[in-house]
Amino acid sequence: MTEPVPAYRPMGGPITSQLQRQGKYSAKVDYLAGLNPEQREAVLATDGPLLVLAGAGTGKTRVLITRIAHILLESRAQPWEILAVTFTNKAAREMKVRIDSFVKPLPELQWMGTFHSMSAKILRKHAELVDLKSTFTILDTDDQIRLIKQLLAAENIDEKRWPARQFAGMLDAWKNRGLQPKDVPAADSSYYANGKGGRLYHDYQARLKALNAADFGDLLLECIRLFRENPDVLAEYHRKFKYMLVDEYQDSNTAQYLWLRLLAQGKPAAEANICVVGDDDQSIYGWRGAEVDNILRFETDFPGAKVIKLERNYRSTANILKAASTLIAFNEGRLGKTLFTDVADGGDLVSFTQVYDSEEEARTIGEEIEQFQRQGEPLNSMAILVRASFQMREFEERFITLGLNYRVVGGPRFYERKEIRDALAYLRLVAQPADDLAFERIVNVPKRGIGDSTVKMLMETARGMKVPLLAATRMLVETEELKPKQRTTLRALIAQFDDWAWRSESLKPYQLVENILEESGYTDMLEAEKSVESQGRKENLKELSRSMEEFDTLGGFLEHIALVMDRDSADASDAVTIMTLHSAKGLEYDTVFLPGWEDGTFPSQRSMDESGRAGLEEERRLGYVGITRGRKRVRISAAQNRRIHGLWQSAIPSRFIDELPPDAVEVTDKGSAYGGYSYGGGAASRFNKADPFESVYETPGWKRARANQESRKGGGPLTIEGELVARSVDLGGESSGYKLGERVFHLKFGYGEVIQIEGNKLTIDFEKAGTKKVLESFIRKG
Template structure:
């Protein structure tokens, strides 16, 4: 039995903690770096505890980001490890970029070689690309987004004759994501959960989905960790390489890790055990997407002898806010406990709770408050309304329109989720990975080339029968009579375009290549001729995409 066959939290008895190791002589003799001077007692203890496992319980506003970045800088300054020997995991790319910038400012220059500083998924992708063949992929595999997942699942539901209206593809995509977050492959799904979709067919579709991903040389976000777990499980020598490589592991927002992330971290930390997790059990709010607060509560059991350091001095909130928050959270069960405090002498405005009948009444009351604040001389730019979900802005927008109060909604579709951006990236995905069926299907008739639904259905039918990709099928069908002459000619021109663009990948700068593709494909011209009010904005977004690509070394780096 291997360590993934039973309880996902049972990895066997952890090794006994190693004896403390001293720093090298030169580092020990050097005076402490100046950047330690501004830390409070708890922060400094968290930064300097470099031997063995450390859990930093960091309340909101206590400077956890400063602790993480200073700890990384301290490891580098004391020569405990090279940048390439540190694994630092965050939950967003923005947090990773900010952390690297802060480290550079602390040590007095840009930090080179921190390739293992990033999100769980970006680090997982790096590992998978290095060992892709061991999990049935090639190194240029495509990473699908949610829209691609749903389109693929819809195809599988149709093939299985499952009614997509009764059993929506989006629902199954969410269920598959939850299974992957729990570290569950199709074979490991409990019987009860297997019957949660289409009377037990959900597990079969999940298995078919995984098989189809392999044919497409693709993964989804959940696979970036699930396939890593399988890689480590089936190849102990690969796991041993990374356990030896990572002298220090640092994890941000540990309370938000799911089961798959937990297992991945525990496997990597079983080697040197120098793992530092920063989190706050009182801020675990992502249980709905698989976060397991038990991960942080179990830390001392998982890593015997771990140091637990509490950051309780708050630099962000007033005493009134802290008192209200502490009074609420104190009633929670299953928490490690801490008491936030501040030395701010001003108590601040009291927290006000107002009960209303409905959203319309809430919007009316807030509208009145906004107008009152305006009359007192406060600027609208200094006011904000936070809502739990996007749909809740409607009543506020309607009220502000009635009052004539100008406002701005922050949110809407993310840049890379906009239609024109997804289309452009689909072209680039096919150039980099010719067998990307989902990208091919998306743009085969964008702009319109006379390759409609009938042509796409013929391509799919032949591809399934032959067990090949849509692009490979297209190359075959252009020389047969299965398509109309117009469709054959149009498809032949498109395939020739892709061959020409692909031949330029190594010779041409990726930014210039993107401009060429958007121009020669007719995609830019399509929006130039479009007379809809959205068209100018879409053209601007395409220009922004080209500019964004300048930050990457090559096309592969951008698509990553």
């Protein structure tokens, strides 16, 4: 394994220019120096399949980058012949930047990016082979939901009983598993809306084609279909990609796995130049369909694959590593890596603090941050990592009062704001006249007097003539069918769009959007509002236009926003970072705060309810990810009281606290003075057998999950049975389960008497609350 190290190539001089002329690269530094033997081996083993199991902070990214640099410097491949897939755009961007410090000239790695963006790129080239045009729109979750709602309405499916979100979730799961409509198992497809699930999927796909659109899942799925149905296209990419690298392989789902395998098939499995890097202990996307099994079976898929483990941690102190290792050891079925460090000094103990409520938590952390700041620590070296984004607000509010500079990563998203989405809808419709979802969104924004009935007429015409809404409108305004007022309005709107489309050829995207906002009356609408909010909206739109300046084409910009939903990445100011544990993966900070370690919040109750033990283990890995982000200091806290859905709930510290090693953790309890739950034995309390939550698997959530699983095993598709029962309860209509004059009880309004029945809606004269119209499902017999 000690292969000879290539000689250091000096920079500058005639050699470099000669290399450059040949399209070759030279090293800026001795890039192999400083790598440990395992890392070096992982860099040099360029040919044949390679699995790198890299624990947190073991220099995984460095290995990937050095490996790419090595391939380029050895002239084994050109930049465009290297496919490097990451899971986040952040990771891709970071790698591009870091490669700059190794190699010159800066190679243009056009095939480095997320699975989704690489797939989109391939799909645009061959769109017509999967019934799309190369200008297809990428739908986000919001568009997806609206589309599903339309389908549900068309099928007369009650959206109350069968929420669109639920179907979106199922669609997502199918697509993550690489299933086309025809592949969906019968049990799955019969689950939703009394067996309409499968057909809805089919209809949904048909609608996407009509809209010339693809959702996130399609980007991969349609790419897979493209490869399968067009061997010649696939062969083209086999020839193209000489080396493939995959980061965070433990997070790949089945569709991504299939996608990769198709691309790797250009050579016999044992000769495929594919390198995957991952850490089973950091698998935190199971809910998104990630299959840890992918990493476990790599050696089977690629026989003779070399496996290299990276276990030497360069990031954290011994105490932090000990805390993380002890916690993760509670999981079963690991590949079993053990992180170690050479540094003798253990460093600061990991701290655990209990506070009274989330407000005090924000206050305490704010004070600590200010203290570190006074000691000369830059704010950039500190981060607060939360389980769920609703926890962020409290910190933001506190930091605003303190005047503490902070930055939120992946919080309330810029591109999901209403005004931004409106502006984007205008742009989408200009770029893509078949984008009916965009048309519907803006046809009456700002208000033009185009109401539901007019829109309905447009939609009927569009459906009848099988053309997009914009085209249907274009025709309708030439007839007598519309009322004069609407006809004039729509005719003007069409003319505007034609004009914008024309101008989009010559104007830069940011100029176009400014014109559109001005001419559509959107800016005037905000002016007229005069509210504090509308001021902020105008600011956001300016920000949008600014962020568009770097784009030369409208299509390029729209692609960017669909796939790259992160914002102000270029903010250079010194600020504390607030983000979720999920988006923190791959990052590191000197000081890391981990608030909200309360049972139910973290580990999340829903995760445990839905996925039982597997869910709990994924939460534990999330904890492991959180702790291992810290270089010098990790400060965990838990609130005794937290407000959830506007109600105060008391909470006990996370069970994970009990799984931390007592000798690496220091416990300070700020909350006990207020009474309430008093935390007993510090990190050592896991030895206290009297603790009712001592066993992880006896908590209410776990019991519930287990009960669910039992019933599932019980036989037959649980879902059909469950549904049939539910339906027989209220076949609704006139045969409501209630009679006029009957005494009933409502959770919120108390007792009352039924005075009118319309289907599942009952009018009830409540004793205290007066007469209300209430859904049947919210009352019970009194």
